[in-house]
Amino acid sequence: MSAPFRFRIPEHGVLAKESFEPAEPGPGWVRLELKAMALNHLDLWTTQGIEGVRLPLPLTPGCDGAGVIVALGPGTVLPPGLELGGSAMIAPGLSCGVCADCLRGDDMRCARYGVLGHVLDGTAATHVLVPAANLLPIPPNWDFRQAAAFPLVFLTAWEMLVHKARLRPGETVLVWGGGSGVGTAAIQLAKFLGARPIAVVSSTAKAMKCWELGTEHVIDRSREDVARKVRELTGKRGVDVVFEHTGAATWDASIASLAKGGRLVTCGTTTGFDARLNLRALFAKQLTLMGSYMGRREHLWTLLGHLGTNPTNPPFRPLVDRVFPLADYPAAQAHLQAGQAFGKVVCEA
Ligand SMILES: [Zn+2]
Structure with a gap:
């Protein structure tokens, strides 16, 4: 070498x-x-x-x-x-x-x-x-x-979905940046947990790949209004969980997309960290906002355990x-x- x-x-x-x-x-x-x-x-x-x-x-x-x-x-x-x-x-x-x-x-x-x-x-x-x-x-x-x-993206997504948002089977989760490393991890883990991921992407090519990953719905933000589309897809209810890592550019749509009692969990701000929050929406919709950073090292062993149950056809993969x-x-x-x-x-x- x-x-x-x-x-x-x-x-x-x-x-x-x-x-x-x-x-x-x-x-x-x-x-x-x-x-x-x-x-x-x-x-x-x-x-x-x-x-x-x-x-x-x-x-x-x-x-x-x-x-x-x-x-x-x-x-x-x-x-x-x-x-x-x-x-x-x-x-x-x-x-x-x-x-x-x-x-x-x-x-x-x-x-x-x-x-x-x-x-x-x-x-x-x-x-x-x-x-x-x-x-x-x-x-x-x-x-x-x-x-x-x-390691990094799966640890981050697992901490956010399982230990922060406590995502339950049947719930809907809006995943921003569905084509990103952490987004592709979140889509797969949400499915693994029995939840219903809605991926947001920026191009038709990424939308096609999200479908291949098995996401329930894909929203192309280059052509569609995300919050409006979420309302349409959820019968005006909104999603149970928003998986945020993009920050300023997507924050308003994230808040608007949440159902009553919805939870938002964020691990990053790739588009900027200054966002406004309508406090009336926060209390009237009874929202929960959570910050997350990396995750317990132990959880990587938990993830390896889940992979070990079906090594030839793993339930998720990078x-x-x-x-x-x-x-x-x-x-x-x-x-x-x-x-x-x-x-x-x-x-x-
Ligand atoms: Zn210490």
């Missing part, structure tokens, strides 16, 4: 490829030789910079990855099913492991919580150091591309839109930024 290299953000807006000497892992940590990494919007924000957020530059971006365990730190114990020289995928959330929130399992509420590639050197590299507790076995029959594309060579990581970022991807953008080492 070629000499080890990584991408670095020396200052926001700059993405530089450089060769490096992979470090030895400390106690409890491992070094992974990465075979694939997947991009998230966090890669773009980490690279470009976020107003009011100071990041530890220089930094290697990249939250998701999968590869081969090539070195163990002193005394490191691996999770069940993993061995030195074997393959693994990475849970992207990092936490202290010793505070009350961590001990309860709510690691994403830890005061020292952070995401790989955002607070610590990430996966846009041939090698990465991670705590052994952040490793997971790769489901049978999955390749490294799928393994890399899985969708890979396009694969770039790792050396073309900046081009992969540009592809994600352009908004035409359906599913995850992946780089292969």
